[in-house]
Amino acid sequence: MTSETNQPFPENIFRRQDETPDAQFYQVPRFVTHIDAGAIAAVTQLYREFFPSNSALLDLMSSWVSHLPAEVKYERVVGLGMNEAELRGNPRLHAYVVQDLNQQPVLPFEAASFDGAAICVSVDYLTRPVEVMRELGRVLRPKAPLVITFSNRCFPSKAIAAWHALDDHGHMQLVAQYLRAAGNWHAIELLDRSPRPGRSDPLFAVIGRAGAASA
Template sequence: MNPNNPLPANLFRRQDETPDAEFYHHPRFVTHIDDRAIAAVTQLYREYFPPNTDLLDLMSSWVSHLPAEVPYRRVVGLGMNKAELAANPRLESYVVQDLNQQPALPFADAEFDGAAICVSIDYLTQPVAVLRELARVLRPEAPLVITFSNRCFPSKAIAAWHALDDRGHLALVQQYLIAAGGWHAIELFDRSPLPPGRSDPLFAVVARKKAA
């Protein structure tokens, strides 16, 4: 068993195992959840990311859904498509990196005050390794906000994601964090806009970096 991914390998198989760099080569200037679900993401960021802090937007794109009225000291993005990242007005800087090929993050220990993964956790084939790295680069008690819906690129989402329902997805992400270590105060949320069925659902797992 791979110590960087202690969960069974068959959970992380995908319908399309061609290199992700090929799949994400062309920019997609679209949003992957609807406006009401995006608003729910933004509200979570208001609640967990204080102003004037250093944030990491992991698996980022051309929009970060951060609240427009909140100033942050620095926002760094890491994603797969250079054109999308370059178009994101909230990013001070960005890194193009395939986390499924290289889960190690190119950042210093305790560099950030918070991190976000928005509607992308279902594509990670080495999520435990990535979350372990995130714990390394966050400062003690810094929040990690992971959000997801019921929409995805089916061919690139892992087998476990397809096999589970919404509650199962929450439990799976919680298990990733436990397996990674370095996290505590894990909270599971259903932030789906009301009334149900009129917009995309929105779920979140929030955890904090353990103090040394």
């Protein structure tokens, strides 16, 4: 990765404690949830608000569970993640792709293929986030929402240096800046949806709409 990849960000903020290939780290399935029930409910409520029924969704950096509302039916949900066993076990996925976005940020989908996309508690692991966000803007239909959620939990060795250096507010600002740097997002919102401060995992979200600001 060169510093031009994630302009206007310096390359060193995307370094990790563990720089071994991510495929090795994720080769063993982890059938666990990485946030508690309260934070999961907050994610599901966001999806309820932003993803209409009968839409086509992309669950990026997906695993064995997508946290989509059980009562809502979607035309199709496509997952892209690192572990095939987890993706295969996800009951909400109609199809899936195994891909390491840090090695290959280009998404294998046609332009304007989806009505919405989600990244749940995984954005902190991206080492080429601007490229990924630009690709997401390409594969989403104009004005389609991208819902990026995160908490204060992570795999420390795989989270980028900037994530460790920032607080919760800084994380929201950083993710919003990814979208701005990608150049094909507008109507960016920063939300604190933490359900019960001090009694549940916090939950933060950055929402963007596909298309340039003038779209």
